[in-house]
Amino acid sequence: MLLTSFRRFFVTQALFDTMPKRSLISKTKEVELEIEGLKFVRLNPAETQPKVSSALAGKPFLPGSTSRGFPEVLSPPTETFPHAVKIKDPHLHPFSKLVDGCRRYITDNLYRYGAVLLRNLPLKTSNDFASLCQGLGFQAMRYEAGTVERKRVDDSDTYTATDEPPEVVIDFHNEMAYSPSYAAKVLFFCHQEPGEYCGGETPLVKGADILSHLDPKIVQTFDKKRVCYVRCAPSKETGLYLPWQDTFMTEDPKIVEHFLRKNSFSYKWEPSGTLIYWNVLPAFQQHPETGETMWFNQIQGHHASALKDNPRFKDSNLPFDKYPYHTYYGDGSEIEPVVLENIRAVTWSCAVGFRWRTGDVLVIDNLAVQHARMSFTGQRKILAVLSRN
Numbered sequence: 002m003l004l005t006s007f008r009r010f011f012v013t014q015a016l017f018d019t020m021p022k023r024s025l026i027s028k029t030k031e032v033e034l035e036i037e038g039l040k041f042v043r044l045n046p047a048e049t050q051p052k053v054s055s056a057l058a059g060k061p062f063l064p065g066s067t068s069r070g071f072p073e074v075l076s077p078p079t080e081t082f083p084h085a086v087k088i089k090d091p092h093l094h095p096f097s098k099l100v101d102g103c104r105r106y107i108t109d110n111l112y113r114y115g116a117v118l119l120r121n122l123p124l125k126t127s128n129d130f131a132s133l134c135q136g137l138g139f140q141a142m143r144y145e146a147g148t149v150e151r152k153r154v155d156d157s158d159t160y161t162a163t164d165e166p167p168e169v170v171i172d173f174h175n176e177m178a179y180s181p182s183y184a185a186k187v188l189f190f191c192h193q194e195p196g197e198y199c200g201g202e203t204p205l206v207k208g209a210d211i212l213s214h215l216d217p218k219i220v221q222t223f224d225k226k227r228v229c230y231v232r233c234a235p236s237k238e239t240g241l242y243l244p245w246q247d248t249f250m251t252e253d254p255k256i257v258e259h260f261l262r263k264n265s266f267s268y269k270w271e272p273s274g275t276l277i278y279w280n281v282l283p284a285f286q287q288h289p290e291t292g293e294t295m296w297f298n299q300i301q302g303h304h305a306s307a308l309k310d311n312p313r314f315k316d317s318n319l320p321f322d323k324y325p326y327h328t329y330y331g332d333g334s335e336i337e338p339v340v341l342e343n344i345r346a347v348t349w350s351c352a353v354g355f356r357w358r359t360g361d362v363l364v365i366d367n368l369a370v371q372h373a374r375m376s377f378t379g380q381r382k383i384l385a386v387l388s389r390n
């Protein structure tokens with residue numbers, strides 16, 4: 002199945018490269034595209050790369066960073082990844098026209114590049130961002146059954162990207178890959194950029210690049226066995242991490258059970274009030290637009306070894322099944338440490354990190370691209386909308 006998928010990937014890319022541009026788009030300069038009077042100027046990597054590359058090998062609170070083959074530093078962005086553009090003279094256009102232009106631009110470019118970074122939009126608040134997402138036609142979804150702390154920032158489904166401690170590096174993942182109701186796209190808004198030398202990148206990596214560098218035996222094993230995601234959610238009164246009431250944004254167990262049944266999770270309540278729920282899912286998904294089979298999972302990010310490298314659990318020495326979340330092979334057996342090391346080293350080796358600027362909007366094709374978060378110092382505020390379409 003996978004060999005066919007790789008062939009289809011290359012054929013699809015070749016087709017993209019020879020496809021004529023839509024008639025609405027005229028190429029006025031080598032790096033400038035115009036959509037009905039709105040100009041998009043390509044940013045070169047020098048304009049989006051951080052002043053210094055973030056160190057990776059041996060970094061504290063970065064799972065797997067001391068293992069063999071882990072890269073020394075996070076690579077800078079490339080000419081095409083993420084695909085970065087700046088909107089020229091945005092103040093000359095009404096907001097509705099900016100939204101229309103961006104919608105067309107994203108439609109034309111997202112599946113080709115996997116991630117589109119839009120700079121220079123006149124967005125200041127979470128409401129501005131929510132309005133943009135709505136205007137772009139994205140259907141925001143609730144962050145249910147999640148595995149990081151994040152808060153809703155207003156009545157819309159806009160969330161803080163994560164409230165995990167700043168010193169933690171959040172490992173790579175496709176958003177909500179542990180659920181059959183995963184996000185199709187993820188939109189991030191940089192409400193406040195991190196300081197120049199303070200980290201805080203949102204690293205990106207293409208699933209196709211991971212697949213082409215992973216040990217083929219690992220790929221075959223996951224193709225055959227799939228992935229079992231287990232979540233152990235305590236009750237809020239315990240004061241423990243990630244209680245089910247926060248995870249499902251309700252105090253009503255019946256609502257939780259309804260969600261779990263609807264999404265094919267198995268679950269059980271323990272006498273202590275802890276909820277355990279789990280799901281066995283493929284490590285791949287077929288992309289609904291391109292037909293490609295994508296590496297789509299949270300194998301390493303959902304694995305308890307990621308929490309062993311989290312300051313909340315420092316020196317706790319719990320067995321893996323006592324952590325708030327854990328990942329097994331689909332047959333219930335433990336994933337070997339060497340397999341996790343390979344996945345982490347390959348993923349970080351293929352990844353890039355760009356420099357956030359206040360007002361940036363990043364649109365990610367969640368099927369094609371995994372994201373992570375570098376640790377940071379000082380202030381940084383990134384908001385997120387998860388889109389079902």
Ligand SMILES: [Fe+2]
Binds near residue numbers: 174176
């Ligand atoms: Fe995420």
